[in-house]
Amino acid sequence: MIAVNAARLWSTLETMAQLGGTPAGGVTRLALSEDDRLARNLLRDWAREEGFSCDVDSMGNMFIRRAGKNPELAPVMTGSHVDSQPLGGRYDGIYGVLAGLEALRTLNDRAIETERDIVLVNWTNEEGARFAPAMLASGVWSGQFSQEYAYSRTDSAGISVGEALEAIGYQGETPARAFPVHACYELHIEQGPILEDEAIDIGLVHAAMGQRWFTLTLDGFAAHAGTTPMHSRRDALTAFAELALKVEEIGIQHAPDGRATIGMAHITPNSRNVVPSRVVCSVEFRHPQTEALIAMEAALRQAADNLAARGVTANVERIFDYAPIAFDAGCLSRSEQAARELGYSTKRMVSGAGHDTCYISKIAPASMIFIPCVKGISHNEAENIYQSWSEKGANVLLNSVLLAAQER
Numbered sequence: 161m162i163a164v165n166a167a168r169l170w171s172t173l174e175t176m177a178q179l180g181g182t183p184a185g186g187v188t189r190l191a192l193s194e195d196d197r198l199a200r201n202l203l204r205d206w207a208r209e210e211g212f213s214c215d216v217d218s219m220g221n222m223f224i225r226r227a228g229k230n231p232e233l234a235p236v237m238t239g240s241h242v243d244s245q246p247l248g249g250r251y252d253g254i255y256g257v258l259a260g261l262e263a264l265r266t267l268n269d270r271a272i273e274t275e276r277d278i279v280l281v282n283w284t285n286e287e288g289a290r291f292a293p294a295m296l297a298s299g300v301w302s303g304q305f306s307q308e309y310a311y312s313r314t315d316s317a318g319i320s321v322g323e324a325l326e327a328i329g330y331q332g333e334t335p336a337r338a339f340p341v342h343a344c345y346e347l348h349i350e351q352g353p354i355l356e357d358e359a360i361d362i363g364l365v366h367a368a369m370g371q372r373w374f375t376l377t378l379d380g381f382a383a384h385a386g387t388t389p390m391h392s393r394r395d396a397l398t399a400f401a402e403l404a405l406k407v408e409e410i411g412i413q414h415a416p417d418g419r420a421t422i423g424m425a426h427i428t429p430n431s432r433n434v435v436p437s438r439v440v441c442s443v444e445f446r447h448p449q450t451e452a453l454i455a456m457e458a459a460l461r462q463a464a465d466n467l468a469a470r471g472v473t474a475n476v477e478r479i480f481d482y483a484p485i486a487f488d489a490g491c492l493s494r495s496e497q498a499a500r501e502l503g504y505s506t507k508r509m510v511s512g513a514g515h516d517t518c519y520i521s522k523i524a525p526a527s528m529i530f531i532p533c534v535k536g537i538s539h540n541e542a543e544n545i546y547q548s549w550s551e552k553g554a555n556v557l558l559n560s561v562l563l564a565a566q567e568r
Contacts, residue, residue, distance in 0.1 A: 162270065166547060170547050182247060192243075192284070197328040200282065219284050220297060220332065221301060234342040238280055240346050247541050249349075252538055253287070259550070259554040274565035276567070301519075304519055307336060344521070344525065345560050347553050349530070354536075364507065365527060366492055367485060370449075373478070374476055378441075379473045380470075382437035408420060411456075419445065425442075445457065460476060485522075532545070
């Protein structure tokens with residue numbers, strides 16, 4: 161097993177974090193923004209300094225290629241994303257990109273020639289913070305979305321993805337369409353507390369949770385807060401309170417892997433002296449097993465029906481259904497071998513978050529590698545990792561990619 165230049169990797173992470181950096185130490189680098197453009201340019205320049213080519217497709221995905229001996233063989237792919245959440249952290253996504261760059265730099269340093277090309281990718285709009293849905297460009301590349309659909313997505317100012325790509329100069333001519341891939345690895349911070357809590361170096365991600373998203377509309381009747389007796393009210397907000405506790409209960413019933421969240425709620429008419437007539441809210445379930453997601457949805461619909469006893473009707477609309485992902489055993493085996501020979505502790509894990517590699521896994525062998533993050537904090541300016549964690553993850557990535565790239 162070989163090792164990366166840990167100091168160089170840390171330096172590139174710190175340099176990149178200045179682009180979109182916030183006073184509190186985080187990053188706001190929204191997809192296809194000016195800071196995203198600057199970050200892309202810096203990544204491209206670093207790659208070209210090492211003699212790597214850099215191609216951009218019609219979705220703005222960047223493909224940095226280190227040539228192998230047999231270009232006719234399908235390449236090995238690694239990478240993640242440069243964009244961030246608003247007031248997000250400095251390691252989410254970008255760590256996987258820059259650790260991939262460091263892996264390629266290390267192969268150059270050691271003059272190691274691989275059988276296969278190695279391709280480092282920066283996927284456009286993974287976060288979905290500016291343009292929904294998330295993982296948009298990897299979705300187009302892997303055939304999950306049409307480019308027409310992707311180009312038509314707009315931000316809060318009405319700017320479309322197509323317009324934004326053109327504005328920052330990253331609308332490439334090559335169609336965003338998958339090419340054969342021998343193996344794909346994505347290195348990422350865990351975004352949760354398990355690895356740190358258990359003092360484990362590396363998470364070997366064998367699956368990703370499925371997700372089902374819903375919009376619920378609860379309709380009661382607006383009434384005067386002072387003159388309407390309690391027994392005759394049709395209060396949409398108290399009905400929502402009952403529903404919210406039931407959603408939490410559904411998540412607990414499907415522990416330890418189940419997740420149930422209400423992240424948004426809008427009250428109408430939202431006046432302090434009017435009994436609320438309507439609440440519109442989100443509900444999100446996550447679980448690595450389809451059967452559990454089906455059961456969770458059924459429980460939600462039953463809970464919604466039960467609100468009729470309060471004189472409130474509830475409409476449940478499922479708006480997103482993302483099936484659970486099982487990652488490739490061969491890819492996992494290489495990472496397991498690398499971690500073992502490097503002397504790192506490991507844990508097989510399920511990803512609770514969506515990642516670009518979840519889409520890539522539908523068309524190519526793929527898996528993920530996690531490192532700890534401090535207190536499990538992510539999507540927050542306080543997100544943090546230690547240099548030693550960064551080094552260990554990059555070493556596992558480097559050797560996983562190298563093992564795959566030497567296969568004929």
